[in-house]
Amino acid sequence: MRTLAGKLAGLVLTLVVGGLLGATLVRLAPGADVDEREQDARLSEASLAALRRENAAPDGVVSFYAGYLGRLIAGDFGKSRGTGQPVREILAERAPLTLRSAGFGYLLAWVGGLALALLLAGLRSSWLDVVGAGAAGLLLSLPAACIGFVALWTGIGLEWAVGAVLFPKIFLFSSALLGNLYGRPHVLQALAKGLSSARILVFHVLWPAVPELAALAGATTGLAFGAAIPLEVVCDSPGLGQLAWQAATARDLPVLVALTLLVTLVVKTSDILAELVRSGLRESRA
C-alpha cells in the first residue's frame, strides 16, 4: 500500500515537472510570441501593436505555470490560443478517436506480435524465423507516414495502421526474448526429457518472460501515441495526434501543455501498472 502511495506521489511530481518543462520549451521556442494574423495587410499599426502585446510572453514561465496549475486543479485547462475554444472541450472532442485507434492498434499489435513470436519460438524452424523476421522487417522499414498513406489509399481504419507500426517492435522483441529462453539449458533439458511443450511454454518460457514483456507493454503505450501523430497528420484524422501537430506549429501553449500532461499521465500510469505486475510476480515467486 505504501509503495502504491509513493508511486502516486511520483506520478503527480512527474506530471508537474513534465508540464513545467513542456511549458518552458514552448515559451522559449522561436516564434512563441508570433501570430500569423500579424501578416494581415489590412491591420493598422495600432491593431498590430495590440496583437503583439496580446501574444507577448506572460510575466514568466513559472508564474504562468503556477497560475495555470491553480486553474487546472479547479478543472480549467484554459483556452486554445488559435481558436479561443476551451482546451477541455477540444480534448474531449478529440480524445475518443485517438484512444480508439491507439487502443485497438495496441491490442492488435500485441495479439498479433506475441502470438506469432510464440508460434515461431515453439516451432523452432529457422526458415519460418527468417520469414517472420522478414515480414516484421518489412513493416518496420515502412515509415509511419507511409503506412498512413497506405491506410489512406485503402481506406482501412487507423487502428490497423497503429497496429502495423507497433507489431514489428513487439514481435521482434518478444521473439528474441522467447527464443533466448527456449535456448536455455534447463529448457533444452526439459525438451530432451520430453516434457509437454505446452508445459514448457507456460512455465519455463512465458512465465519468466513476463517482467520484460510488462516493461515492453509500458514502453509500447507511449509508442502507440507517438505513432498517432504522423498517422493522424497524414490521414487528416481529427484526433489528439493531429492536435499536437497543429498546436506545435501554432505555438498553442495551453493545448500543448495539456497534451504533455495527458501523455505523461498515460505513459506513467502504464509504467506503474507494469511495475505493479512485476512486483506482484516477485512476491508470488518469493
Next chain:
Amino acid sequence: MKTGIRRTALGVLATLALAAAGAGYLAPAPYDRQFREEPNAPCSRRFPLGTDELGRDRLSRLLYGARVSLLLAPSAALLATVAAALAGGAAGWLGGWTDRALMSGANLVLAMPWMFLLIAVRAALPLNVDPGVSLAVTVVLLGGLGWVPAARALRAGMLRLVRSDFLLQARAAGCGTARLFFVHALPNTKGLLAAQFWTAVPLFLLAEANLSLLGLGVAEPMPSLGNLLRELESFHHVRSQPVVLAPLVVLVALVTCCQLAFPAREEGMR
C-alpha cells in the same frame, strides 16, 4: 542455411553502404543538377531511374540520399544505445531512488512534445550552417530522444541479472561492486544492447523519413531517403511511375538486412 542468409544480408548491406559511400563516383550526375528540359522523364539509359519533377536524376539522388541516411541513423542509434546502457543499466543495477529518478526522467523524455523540440532546435540553428553540422545536430537530437525504450528494456534485463545465480555467486566470492557491474553485469547485456542497437538503426532511418515527410528533415536540395519518399505522397504518382518506389525499396532492404544480418535472438542474453 542461417549463415547463408546472414551472409547474403551482410553482402547486400555492404553493397548498399559501398554504393552510398561511393556516390561521388557512381552517380551519373550531381544530386542537384537539374535537367530542366526533361522533368519527370521515364527510365532510360541516360536516367536509369528517370528524373524527378525538376529534372534531377533519381539514381544520383538515391545514392546521395542513402549516404545521408546511412550516416545519420547508425550514429543516432549508437548514441541512443550508449545512453540507454548507462541510464537503463544504472537504474536496474542500483535500484531504489536512482532507479526511480532515472525512470521518471525517461518518462518525461517520452512525454515531451519531441516533435516540437525538433522544430524549435531546427529553427534556432544559425541559417548558414554547413549541412554536416545540421546533420550532426539531428543525430544528437534523435539519439537524445530515442534512448528511452532501449533503457527500459535494459533496466528490465539488468533487474533479472541482479537476481541471477551467477552474480550472487560472484558477490559471495567477494567481487567488488564496480567490477561486478562492468565485468560481469554489463557485458552480459551485450546481446540485449546489440539487439537494441539494431532495432534502433531502422527506427532512426524511419524517424528521419517521418521528419522529412512532415517537411522538417534534411533541407533541399540535399537528398535523404526520407526526403525522396515524399514522392510517394501521391498514390497516382506511384501508380503511373512505380520507379518512385526505389527509395522505399532501398529503405526496406536496409532495414530488413539489418534484421537478418544481426538477428537479436542469436546473441540474446545468456
Next chain:
Amino acid sequence: MIRCLVALGVLVLSGLAAGEELRFCLRADPKTFDPALVADEYSFAVQYLTGGVLVRFNRRTQAMEPELATSWKVDQGGRRITLQLRQGVRFSDGTPFTAQDVIYTIRRLLDPALHSPIGDSFRSGAGELRAESKRPDQVVLTFPAPVVNLERLLDQVFVQSATSPLKEKAGLGPFVLKEYKTGAQLLFARNPQYWKRDKQGRALPYADGVRLSIQANRETELLRFERGEIDLINTLDTRLYDRLQKEMPRAVADLGPGLDSEFVWFNQAPGSPLPAYKKKWFTSAAFRRAVSGAINRADLCRLALNGHAVPAAGPISPANQAWFNRDLKPHAFDPKGSLQMLEKAGFRKGPGGLTDSEGHRVEFSLVTNAGNPARARLASLLEQDLAQLGIKINIVTLDMPSLLERISRTADYEACLLGFVNTDVDPNGHMNVLLSSASNHPWNPKQAKPATPWEAEIDALMQAQAGLADARQRKAKFDRVQRILWEQTPIVYLLHKNYLVAVSPNLQGADPRPLAPQTYWNIEWIAPSGTRTISQR
C-alpha cells in the same frame, strides 16, 4: 447575364422537391466565428455561408450589387455613404433586421479595442464615425476622412444583430451553422429566414445544407472528389489539377492568374545582425536587379507549377485589370547581363564563385516555410539559377512561427521566399506593405523616416493616391509605384499562380471565378447533385 443563366437553371430545377447537401473541404479549422475578426480563409468561408452583407462585389461582373442594401450613394468625396435597406428581412433566429443592426455592426468593427482587420481597412483618419438613421430603412455613415472604395469594403462586412440573444450566431446569410466538430467537419442547414428568392419566387438557397469537411491533405481531398464525396475544390495543386484533367476534364477549370504572388526579398534592415558586407549587397539596387535578371521565370512557372502560373513583373497581377501597369514586363532572363551588372558594381566571378569587391564569397541563406511543396521547388530552382552566377544559396525551411519571428522580430535572416495572398484588387490593399513606416514593410520595416529617396517617393505616391477620388489619377500614381518597384527591385517578384478549381459536373449554377471564394461565391444559387434526376426529365 448571370441572372438569365441562373433563371434558366431554375427552370430546370423547378420540379425539384428537395435539394441536397453541398459538400466541400476546408484545409483547416476556422480560427474565429466572430464576423468582425475574420482574417483567415476558413473563418471567411463560414461567414460567407452564414452572414449577410449590405453590398456584394459580384465576382463575375466585378461590379457592386445590392444585397441587404437595395441602393447606396457615396458622396462628400468618399466620406459619406447613404444606404437604403431592404425591408422585411429577418435574422436566422427571427429577429428583424433594422438600421440599428447596421450601425451596431459598423460601430463594433471600428471599436479601437477590438482590432478588427476589416475595421482597420475603414480607418482612414483620426476621429469618430457618425452613424445616423433618420428613417428605419435608411442608414447614413459619415467617416472622419474619405475612405477609398467605401462600398467595395462593405463586401467584407457581415451584418450582426444588435438585439438578438444569439449574438453573432444569428446571421443573415443563406445558411446557419448547425454543428461543428473541431478538426472534423462543419454542418450547415439552410436558413429558413433567408430573404433571397429566385425568379419563380422559390426561396434560396437551392441546397438544403452544406457540409464542410476539414481536410488538410490535398491528395485525400482529390480522392474524395473523384469518389463523388465532395462537390468542389477551391484551389487545386498544379499536379493534382493535371491529374484530374486527364480523368475528369469536364470537372476542372484553370481560371488564369489570380491576384496572389510569390516573391523573394532581401533583408535591408539596418538593425539586423548581418555582417556589414552582406548589408551592402542587399541594399545595392544593382545586386538585387542582377539577381532578378538571373532568374528564369519561365522555368519557374513551367517546372514548379506545371505551367499554371505567369511570370510576375511586380506586386500587381495582370488579372487585376484595373490597376496592373501594362508598360512593365517581368525582368528578362539574362544571366550575362546580370553578370555585367554585378561586375560593374565591383563583384567578380572566379572559379570559386562570385566574390564582392572586398573578396567575400557571395553566399546567403534563403528561408521559406515548410510544408509548401511548390515553394520548395521554387527554392531549388532559384538555387540552381543563381549558382550559374556563382552565387551560393543555402535553402532553409522553417515552420511558420519561427519564420515570422525572424522576418518580423529579430530581422535575423538574409533572404526570404514567401507569397502574398491578395484578396483586394485595390492598391490600398498594399498600403501596409509598401509604406516604409509599416510593420509589414518586408525588407526594412518600421522606418522612422524613409531610408532611401525611392521609398520616400513610394510613401508619398501611396498616400496621395489614397486621398484621390478620381480613379484615373490614382492609377497614374500607382503606375509610378509599380515602376519604382520594378526599377529598384526591393522585392524580386517571381510569378502569379493560376487559380485551379474543380467543380463536380453534377452541380448546377456554379460559376467559378478567379476571386475568392472562387467556386462558391454564388453559393445560394448552386444546386447539388440531386438535380441529376431533374435534368433527366
